[in-house]
């Protein structure tokens with residue numbers, strides 16, 4: 565399971581986070597370390613194993629989505645559309661705020677000063693437009709919205725956290741923070757995987773070099789070509805290098821690829837989450 569506070573991956577049976585010492589499970593986010601009952605722990609593991617749906621109704625307040633219900637394509641589509649609408653709305657709000665901010669300045673000023681104000685007004689509008697375009701591009705295809713819901717749901721399930729209500733900005737911020745921490749922790753894992761990958765590669769190359777050193781001149785003078793000596797020290801180094809180096813290389817590649825996948829998923833989820841909850 566994952567800690568809601570710091571996003572650390574903890575043992576499935578743990579009741580306290582190994583990294584921040586915070587309480588796990590249903591006590592998460594409540595401040596004091598309450599005792600986790602065995603029933604709560606068993607319940608949590610059952611839910612995780614069955615991939616039981618957590619309550620996703622905050623994402624679909626217009627429907628009477630009951631607990632554990634599958635999402636219909638219409639609902640998924642509506643979520644994407646809602647996020648696009650909210651991104652557009654926030655752009656319109658930004659434009660209105662910019663206009664309200666510059667209107668009195670433009671009215672008061674004259675000549676050179678007026679031109680300067682007008683220039684920064686146009687700059688602010690262009691900036692807002694650029695932000696809107698970037699946001700729209702990130703929200704992109706409906707496919708991405710489906711994946712975001714999936715990630716948000718899984719992340720909530722893995723930390724035994726409930727999705728915040730739409731108007732609960734404090735808890736929405738904590739949830740976004742949790743998604744951020746998950747992405748950050750994966751970044752650390754990707755770096756560790758990168759080290760494994762490089763070390764594995766070096767060992768593999770050294771091992772291969774020793775393969776060529778394992779060829780020795782035969783004591784039999786009739787054989788003029790060098791023969792591979794299986795009992796030589798060099799051959800042992802070759803086996804060890806290829807074995808250990810290969811294992812490290814595979815471990816490194818696996819670590820990096822899973823970490824990169826998690827980072828991408830979390831960032832995509834954060835994009836939608838942020839727009840949806842207007843963070």
Ligand SMILES: [Zn+2]
Nearest residue numbers: 567570581584
């Ligand atoms: Zn923690």
